[in-house]
Amino acid sequence: MSVALENRLTMLSMDPLTTTEEESTLAASDYANLTAHLQADTAGTMAGQRVVIVGGGVIGLMTALYLTRAGARVELFEAESLGAAASGRNAGGIYAFGRAIGEVALARASMDLWEDLTLGGLDSHFHRPGHAMIALNDHERGLLDMAERHYALAGLPTRRLTPDEAVAVLPGVSPDNAGALMGTTDGQGYPFTAVSSIIAELRAAGAIIRDHCRVQSVIERGGQARGVRSALGVTEADHVILCAGPWLAGFSESAGCNLAVRPRRSQIMVTERIAGMENFPFVSGNRVYARRTHAGNIMIGGGGPWEQDGYNVTSSYEALSFLGKHMSELFPGLAGAPIIRAFAGTVELTADHFPLFGPAPSMEGLWISAGYNGHGFGLCAAMGRLTVDLIRSGSDGVPLPAAVSAVVGEFGPDRFNARQGKQP
Amino acid sequence: MNDHMICRCEDVTASDVRAAIDAGACNAQEVKMRTRAGMGPCQGRVCRPAVEAMVGVSGEGVLQSTSSMTVHLPIRPVSLQDLVIIREQ
Numbered sequence A: 001m002s003v004a005l006e007n008r009l010t011m012l013s014m015d016p017l018t019t020t021e022e023e024s025t026l027a028a029s030d031y032a033n034l035t036a037h038l039q040a041d042t043a044g045t046m047a048g049q050r051v052v053i054v055g056g057g058v059i060g061l062m063t064a065l066y067l068t069r070a071g072a073r074v075e076l077f078e079a080e081s082l083g084a085a086a087s088g089r090n091a092g093g094i095y096a097f098g099r100a101i102g103e104v105a106l107a108r109a110s111m112d113l114w115e116d117l118t119l120g121g122l123d124s125h126f127h128r129p130g131h132a133m134i135a136l137n138d139h140e141r142g143l144l145d146m147a148e149r150h151y152a153l154a155g156l157p158t159r160r161l162t163p164d165e166a167v168a169v170l171p172g173v174s175p176d177n178a179g180a181l182m183g184t185t186d187g188q189g190y191p192f193t194a195v196s197s198i199i200a201e202l203r204a205a206g207a208i209i210r211d212h213c214r215v216q217s218v219i220e221r222g223g224q225a226r227g228v229r230s231a232l233g234v235t236e237a238d239h240v241i242l243c244a245g246p247w248l249a250g251f252s253e254s255a256g257c258n259l260a261v262r263p264r265r266s267q268i269m270v271t272e273r274i275a276g277m278e279n280f281p282f283v284s285g286n287r288v289y290a291r292r293t294h295a296g297n298i299m300i301g302g303g304g305p306w307e308q309d310g311y312n313v314t315s316s317y318e319a320l321s322f323l324g325k326h327m328s329e330l331f332p333g334l335a336g337a338p339i340i341r342a343f344a345g346t347v348e349l350t351a352d353h354f355p356l357f358g359p360a361p362s363m364e365g366l367w368i369s370a371g372y373n374g375h376g377f378g379l380c381a382a383m384g385r386l387t388v389d390l391i392r393s394g395s396d397g398v399p400l401p402a403a404v405s406a407v408v409g410e411f412g413p414d415r416f417n418a419r420q421g422k423q424p
Numbered sequence B: 001m002n003d004h005m006i007c008r009c010e011d012v013t014a015s016d017v018r019a020a021i022d023a024g025a026c027n028a029q030e031v032k033m034r035t036r037a038g039m040g041p042c043q044g045r046v047c048r049p050a051v052e053a054m055v056g057v058s059g060e061g062v063l064q065s066t067s068s069m070t071v072h073l074p075i076r077p078v079s080l081q082d083l084v085i086i087r088e089q
């Protein structure tokens, strides 16, 4: 077998070989500045402004929540069921460990916001059991050692586990593991209750939610977004925010730039409830990841080059077989666990794996927040909250705070045009 | 109160389902997302008709929708390792 030096740590998006110490150190100060900025009370800062949100996934819903709290009059349109696309078909991971260093500050801030929201009554099942990444060979062990240093510089707490400690902490893990590294503050939550709970707060606060109602077009007058058109006719607004996930590309013409988001299937299978694993963290390694839900099921996911582009959300035998094989190698103790369900969702990929977040170049008052590359459940709290700053920077002339532009400054939705040369 | 059990696997009663419908769920899949009905070992084989009937009869305000509770593989529980062995045959 030629697997000895393979890297199967597919959840390690940070490349420890190319990431610099400067970048890692910057992630720590970015997080500190962002945290200080997020102390500010936004209540009333958007009073009276009418905002239409297009898309009722977690990004649209969380954005609606923070804008409503800031006083905006929000009307949200969802073409189908609320929170039922990727937002209802994801693994529930809300974590920073493993993320590219440029996303760590944002991911940490988002975990903190999820925690605040949950302490404030949101029914999210958010908690922080950690994320353990498990090495199965010396090459992977070496990568984790390097990653440990970068994340330490970034201020993200981690704990190294020897192979024996991994066996003690991670029930069922292979005794032949080569050790693990664990982000000890990493969290997770339950999408279904989180979405229902956000909807309940929005309705109670007087926001209007239109589900099963597709937005057909954005209305522009005099270089300014004025609202949207749907089966209900025209809905007027001062701002329109496109939170359409992988469907964002359909708005390229309105936005005046190439909103290149690629839909790709991603699959998960779920075991029966398993007793006695209450403290099981999010785990990854050997090309798969897994999480224990609050009900006690273990969800197992992971992809590969064999996966398809597009909107097909049927499960494939190939994926079930792949997940079964790799998970039972990583966790032989779970190999007999009965699989009761499998499902697939559509992730939203951009060319550089960073989101599209910022103003559309075509008109004032049109904003974009989508393309979260399979990290949108975790990031939605931070992105929803920062949309308040984003919109104020456009409408009230309040400059985007340095702490915010430091973390989202590279996410301009027109960046793919700039690189390819402007298209008419 | 005769609160009928709708989904035994996940312990969901008729009043849980009614509450989900009152909160805006307009098809069986949306009820499932709010209550976990149909998410246990039998995967809705027992409760799906009851949930669909309740969504159907709950009257005004409920949208017509072709979408229904999704049916997921596998048909019967199989173990992780079985998935692999079947493949290698």
Ligand SMILES: Cc1cc2nc3c(=O)[nH]c(=O)nc-3n(C[C@H](O)[C@H](O)[C@H](O)COP(=O)(O)OP(=O)(O)OC[C@H]3O[C@@H](n4cnc5c(N)ncnc54)[C@H](O)[C@@H]3O)c2cc1C
Pocket (backbone or CB within 6 Å): A054, A055, A056, A057, A058, A059, A060, A077, A078, A079, A080, A081, A082, A083, A084, A085, A086, A087, A088, A089, A090, A091, A092, A093, A094, A213, A214, A215, A216, A243, A244, A245, A246, A247, A265, A266, A267, A268, A301, A344, A345, A346, A347, A348, A369, A370, A371, A372, A373, A374, A375, A376, A377, A378, A379
């Ligand atoms: C299998 C899988 C596992 C994942 N695991 C994780 C994880 O562990 N952690 C994590 O952070 N992320 C994870 N993700 C990614 C995460 O689910 C997404 O990044 C996130 O849900 C994106 O949210 P969204 O609201 O942008 O998009 P979506 O959930 O796709 O929502 C977009 C919505 O917009 C609506 N829409 C589109 N066009 C229109 C229109 N014209 N009018 C009205 N509505 C419209 C759509 O109907 C849809 O409901 C996973 C994804 C998958 C598929």
